[in-house]
Amino acid sequence: MGESGSIAPQRHRLIAVIVTLLTIAFQGCHATESRVDIVVKGSDTMIILMKQWAQAYSRLDPRVSIQVTGGGTGTGMAALVNRTTSICMASRPIRTDEIEAGIKAFRQRPVRYEVALDAIVLYVNEVNRIEDLNLAQLTGIFTGQVLNWRPMGGPRGGITLYSRESSSGTYEFFKEHVLQGRDFAARTQTMPGTAAVLAAVARDPTGIGYGGVGFGSGVRTVAIRSAPGEPAVLPTKEAVMSDRYPLWRHLYLYVNPALDHGPVSEFIRWIRSNEGQQIVEQVGYFPLPPDTHAAP
Amino acid sequence: MTPPVPWSAGLGLTGRGRRRQRLLDLLLEGILLTVSLSSLLMLALIFLFVGREAMPVALGRVNAALVQEALPVADALKLPPERLQEYLGLTGPEFARLNTAAIRDLALLKAEAASRIPPAIRDDPDARANTASWRYLLMPHQWKGNDLPAFVWQPVSLIRKYNVVPIVIGSLKVSLVALVTAIPLALAASLYVSQLAPRRFRHAFKCAIELLESFPTVVLGLLALIVLSGLLEPPTRAVAEFFAIPVSRLNACVAGITVGLAVIPVIFSVAEQALTSVPRTYCSAALALGATRWQAAWQVLVPAAFPGLCAAVLLGFGRAMGETMIVLMASGNAALPTWNIFEPTRTMSATIAAEMAEAVFGGHHYRMLFLVGTLLFAITFLSNLFADLVIQRIKLRWSHIT
Numbered sequence: 001m002g003e004s005g006s007i008a009p010q011r012h013r014l015i016a017v018i019v020t021l022l023t024i025a026f027q028g029c030h031a032t033e034s035r036v037d038i039v040v041k042g043s044d045t046m047i048i049l050m051k052q053w054a055q056a057y058s059r060l061d062p063r064v065s066i067q068v069t070g071g072g073t074g075t076g077m078a079a080l081v082n083r084t085t086s087i088c089m090a091s092r093p094i095r096t097d098e099i100e101a102g103i104k105a106f107r108q109r110p111v112r113y114e115v116a117l118d119a120i121v122l123y124v125n126e127v128n129r130i131e132d133l134n135l136a137q138l139t140g141i142f143t144g145q146v147l148n149w150r151p152m153g154g155p156r157g158g159i160t161l162y163s164r165e166s167s168s169g170t171y172e173f174f175k176e177h178v179l180q181g182r183d184f185a186a187r188t189q190t191m192p193g194t195a196a197v198l199a200a201v202a203r204d205p206t207g208i209g210y211g212g213v214g215f216g217s218g219v220r221t222v223a224i225r226s227a228p229g230e231p232a233v234l235p236t237k238e239a240v241m242s243d244r245y246p247l248w249r250h251l252y253l254y255v256n257p258a259l260d261h262g263p264v265s266e267f268i269r270w271i272r273s274n275e276g277q278q279i280v281e282q283v284g285y286f287p288l289p290p291d292t293h294a295a296p
Numbered sequence: 297m298t299p300p301v302p303w304s305a306g307l308g309l310t311g312r313g314r315r316r317q318r319l320l321d322l323l324l325e326g327i328l329l330t331v332s333l334s335s336l337l338m339l340a341l342i343f344l345f346v347g348r349e350a351m352p353v354a355l356g357r358v359n360a361a362l363v364q365e366a367l368p369v370a371d372a373l374k375l376p377p378e379r380l381q382e383y384l385g386l387t388g389p390e391f392a393r394l395n396t397a398a399i400r401d402l403a404l405l406k407a408e409a410a411s412r413i414p415p416a417i418r419d420d421p422d423a424r425a426n427t428a429s430w431r432y433l434l435m436p437h438q439w440k441g442n443d444l445p446a447f448v449w450q451p452v453s454l455i456r457k458y459n460v461v462p463i464v465i466g467s468l469k470v471s472l473v474a475l476v477t478a479i480p481l482a483l484a485a486s487l488y489v490s491q492l493a494p495r496r497f498r499h500a501f502k503c504a505i506e507l508l509e510s511f512p513t514v515v516l517g518l519l520a521l522i523v524l525s526g527l528l529e530p531p532t533r534a535v536a537e538f539f540a541i542p543v544s545r546l547n548a549c550v551a552g553i554t555v556g557l558a559v560i561p562v563i564f565s566v567a568e569q570a571l572t573s574v575p576r577t578y579c580s581a582a583l584a585l586g587a588t589r590w591q592a593a594w595q596v597l598v599p600a601a602f603p604g605l606c607a608a609v610l611l612g613f614g615r616a617m618g619e620t621m622i623v624l625m626a627s628g629n630a631a632l633p634t635w636n637i638f639e640p641t642r643t644m645s646a647t648i649a650a651e652m653a654e655a656v657f658g659g660h661h662y663r664m665l666f667l668v669g670t671l672l673f674a675i676t677f678l679s680n681l682f683a684d685l686v687i688q689r690i691k692l693r694w695s696h697i698t
Contacts, residue, residue: 071653072653072654073654074653074654074656074657075653077656078656078657095656096405096408096409097656097659098656099405100385100402100405101656101657103394103398103401103402104386104390104394104402107394107395107397107398108398108401109401160544160545165629165650165651166451166452166650166651166654167650167651167652167653167654167655168654171452172452175452175453180414181414181417181453181454182441183448183450183453183457186448186462186631187542187544187630187632187639188630189544189546189629189630189640190628190629190630190642190650191629192624192625192650196521199521200545200546203525203526203545204545
């Protein structure tokens with residue numbers, strides 16, 4: 001008898017718990033109804049930038065939650081085509097076979113937005129006295145035709161080449177715009193990331209390397225001339241935005257055309273607005289020139 | 297002869313209890329069987345997946361030529377449907393699903409891509425060659441601008457060069473340096489710990505060495521990149537200058553020595569086990585005959601445990617071949633087809649790790665990386681198989697003597 005008496009209050013308690021849980025669950029459902037999830041994937045170069053954008057935008061519009069992951073531009077493109085991501089971050093223009101995959105999946109080409117500028121910077125060791133190089137000299141150095149620093153007024157000894165990994169957008173940009181499509185010298189050492197290139201050049205008096213804008217002790221930034229007689233330009237904000245520094249590129253977002261409206265498109269419009277472009281500068285890239293902001 | 301008694305009888309279970317116990321046993325047995333079978337299945341699936349992805353390249357079905365047939369859009373759209381589908385490289389269902397606008401866009405894309413190739417490269421006969429065929433994968437080729445035929449791995453290029461020789465040499469080079477570093481240290485340590493060390497320290501030694509195993513290799517790689525490469529630079533430079541060979545700060549030697557550190561615990565634990573599993577009577581007999589502890593260890597134990605030691609070394613080789621993070625960070629990653637260990641090197645594992653993220657899914661670069669993976673697997677598999685055969689033969693020989 002005593003036993004059956006003690007079960008009843010327990011049952012009451014159980015019902016109370018279930019009711020509470022259900023209430024919470026329904027509230028949760030209600031909250032997610034108006035929530036918008038945007039998944040962003042792609043270039044590792046752009047991760048920090050995108051995270052800053054996502055943070056600022058979620059503060060602006062708390063209904064939107066943005067999930068950012070890296071993995072590389074190619075991974076992002078594959079995810080875009082598989083519809084597992086809404087936006088793909090790309091540090092290089094889309095490739096032909098990726099457009100092809102996009103058409104097969106969406107019946108249309110993925111839509112491209114330029115969202116920031118990035119400069120490719122050349123670094124040498126601080127003991128290297130060389131002030132500037134022109135593009136033709138760079139081609140010679142990185143294709144392995146020029147082997148010594150001497151003819152350019154640099155230190156004694158052979159040139160050691162440091163490059164980014166062939167999987168990076170920076171590598172492809174450099175190959176296309178500096179090497180004119182030719183191959184890097186076979187002895188070029190490839191480093192995972194700009195920071196690794198900087199560290200390697202800082203420890204190697206004969207080294208030269210390239211990468212994104214970065215800071216490190218022991219290295220110097222080389223000014224670039226677009227041709228032998230032209231002025232030598234350092235990658236400053238002003239020089240990059242006015243196209244006087246020759247080695248700059250766009251950073252892009254690619255979007256599934258079916259999703260290019262509503263919250264995703266609003267987010268991208270905000271990124272390209274003055275507010276979004278201010279964040280670009282904080283992270284260390286360069287904002288789009290003002291005349292391109294207003295474009296769709 | 298008494299009939300076998302079920303073990304549950306010993307627990308004093310009778311009737312219903314025993315039947316329940318038996319059901320439970322069956323259930324547990326089933327679960328264990330499923331678990332072990334699923335791990336086997338998983339293994340088979342991994343092989344199947346890797347093999348399937350690499351197969352088109354291995355069979356020569358992938359065409360990596362830069363310049364391929366391209367028609368003006370209007371001409372392409374006039375093709376009969378089957379020809380158009382083939383020209384655009386579409387499968388039947390894909391072709392059926394796409395509308396005319398999309399088909400037109402694909403044809404346009406193909407023409408655009410063809411027109412974007414620089415004329416200087418379009419006229420290069422190599423631009424029409426399928427560089428993913430076996431001849432280009434294994435044999436040296438004289439590319440335009442080269443003075444001599446060369447082995448070139450340049451997968452991100454207009455004309456893609458997929459010669460695997462430099463990266464196979466790179467992997468072997470690093471693994472050999474790693475083994476040269478690890479074998480003396482690991483074997484000496486295992487001999488000391490298993491035979492000569494005072495009983496009190498034995499456990500501490502063993503734990504300390506096996507703790508190296510749990511050391512993340514990415515940390516070891518960082519250590520090599522920042523500290524070890526600097527420490528080794530003066531001596532390597534001196535040696536290289538003596539032999540008049542090129543030298544670099546990050547090279548196969550730095551990476552190999554660091555991989556050696558990662559391999560030590562693998563070799564050590566297997567070798568130590570092999571040495572301790574030799575019957576104590578061997579040692580006792582040697583000591584009784586007047587041998588010193590060292591003589592007993594070196595002349596009796598080591599020969600007796602030899603198959604186990606061989607297995608340890610070959611296991612270490614497999615581990616060194618597969619090591620990725622250390623070589624990615626500390627080897628300089630230049631695909632040079634040279635055996636000079638003071639030059640930068642690129643290994644198969646590091647190549648896969650570095651390039652997979654950007655390879656277009658299903659493209660030739662992607663398939664090529666899977667082929668490299670298959671090759672890597674084949675090499676380690678063959679080395680393990682070889683080890684097994686050697687061990688079997690040695691065991692056979694010993695079984696005659698003892």
